[in-house]
Amino acid sequence: MKLAVVGKGGSGKTTTEAVIARAVARTGVRVVALDCDTNPNLGISLGLGDDETERLAGMRQAIDEGAQEHAPSWDELLDVFGADAPDGVRLAVVSAIENPEPGCPCCGLSPEQLLRSADFGEDVVIADFEAGLGTLTRLEGSHVDVVLVVLEATAKSVEVGERAADLVRRHGIGRLIVVANQVHDDADLAAVRRRFPETEIVVVPYDDSIVEADRRGAAPLDLRPDAPAVRALAELAGRLATPAHQS
DSSP, X not given: XXXXXXXXXXXXXXXXXXXXXXXXXXXXXXXXXXXXXXXXXXXXXXXXXXXXXXXXXXXXXXXXXXXXXXXXXXXXXXXXXXXXXXXXXXXXXXXXXXXXOTTOTTTTSOHHHHHHHOOOTTOEEEEEOOSXXXXXXXXXXXXXXEEEEEEOSSHHHHHHHHHHHHHHHHHTOSEEEEEEEEEOSXXXXXXXXXXXXXXXXXXXEOOHHHHHHHHHTOOHHHHOXXXXXXXXXXXXXXXXXXXXXXX
């Protein structure tokens, strides 16, 4: 199963992916989390810490500088540019570099090409796309199985979410799920539902522990595993991990 997590910058998409990736991994399947952002920090939300997250990002830059060998296969990409995160998640940073080598999976492929062409086997692959809609505009129906559009109940975030949802529907890009993040009250939820009628919506309530995790550079799942927002995302992960939801 391949999932894409998209949304406006600051909407909470990286935190959403991190909690879902680890929660799915706890069901016993191997999960590969791809950080496709040009400013990769998924490792922090997964619980790898600042130093390891910076090391992975630095290895991408090292290719441009000629200080790091290329990884010519998917397995080598995971070995060279990946790290083991908590709960058995394998994180790989696959953001673009300036001087790619044609045909090389570690740098010559865009995230959408990687999702289309790599043989992931039985792995569950969750890709944290760059903020905005750039990568999503280049996806096709066969690239991913589920698209999680993460948004908050603000005008700009909802507007980006609407455009993302429209792209998913028009291009047939997998199953669409809107993650309404940091919902304060019924008015927030009503505003989201008005803009996304007949759409599957997962409600993630406002939760100070998410803000605290960001401040500390910690994984929300480690800081407060029983927090309302974490529980809501873990419940979504449980549904995504079931065969019925994957079909």
